[in-house]
Amino acid sequence: MEAPPLLDAAWYADAAVEIHPGERVQRIEPANRRLHLPAGTSLTYDRLLLATGARARTLSLPGAELDGVLSLRDQADSARLRSRIGPGMSLLIVGGGLIGCEVATTARKAGAEVRILESADELLLRVLGRRLGAWCRERLEALGVVIQRNAQITAFEGKGGCVRAVTFADGLRISADTVLVSIGAEPNTALAQQAGLAVRAACRWMPPASAPVPSCSSRVMRHAGRCAGVASARWKPI
Structure with missing residues (x-):
């Protein structure tokens, strides 16, 4: 399933942006300012921005490969999950x-x-804080959602290659037809590592003086010290 384009071809043409759809960068040569593409072709650059996005985080637990253990990152993931949700399904x-x-x-x-199943003692704790997290939990519980906090999962159990249950550190076992692992995302850093950027949980910011080493986009960048993003509000009168 292919997602619709964010911008049409005319926009790119007007902006003098050259697109190489379906081509994956194999490696970067920072010293020569060169990108290597499939079929032996390459491109040169003056400045390079790595905007390689992120992937869904997974759990390295026994049974994580079972059919029915899903993540949610793109349109195909959404369609797969939707097909497994309905009356009588768990x-x-x-x-x-x-x-x-x-x-x-x-x-x-x-x-x-x-x-x-939440490992912390409240939902949305890091995003909204305890008070709003508790409010959201109460709304979900009112809908009939069962919420288990301080949950420590140890494995996924299956039968015939399909997930059938989740087990916990305290010995508890809960049956399920489908398991969605929704524990955030992690940046795609393989190209950054190959290019020589310092990579930990994300790409580390490189000052301009470090050129020709590429820069990372702010979405996957790590800065020294505490930082906060500033978003400009855009509004129109009604």
Whole structure:
């Protein structure tokens, strides 16, 4: 399933932006300012921005490869999850963040039995804080979502290659038809590592003097010290 383009071809042409759809960069030569593409072709650059996006975080637990253990990152993931939600179906959501709570609401309204497994002692704690997290939890519980806090998962159990249950550190076992692992995202850093950028949980910011080493976009960049983003509000009078 292919997502619709954000901008049409005319926009790129007017902006003098050259597009190479379907081509994946194989490696970067920072010293020569060169990108290597498939089929032996290459491109040169004056400045290079790495905007390689992110992927869904996964759990390295026994049974994570079972059919029915899903993540949610793109349109294909969404379609796969939607096909497994409906009356009489059971869904376990690992992670009580924004996406997990949103999916729980949708799945419950579609008639599925839903349970959220959250490792912290409250939902949305890092995003909204304890008070608003508790308020959201109460709204979900009112819809019939079962919420299990301080949950420590140890494995996914399956039968015939399909997930059937989740087990916990305290010995508890909960059955499920589908498990959605919704524990955030991690940056795609393979190209950055190959190019020589310092990579930990994200790309480390490189000052302009470090050129020709590429820069990372702010979405996956790590700065020294505490930082906060500033967003400019855009509004129109009604």
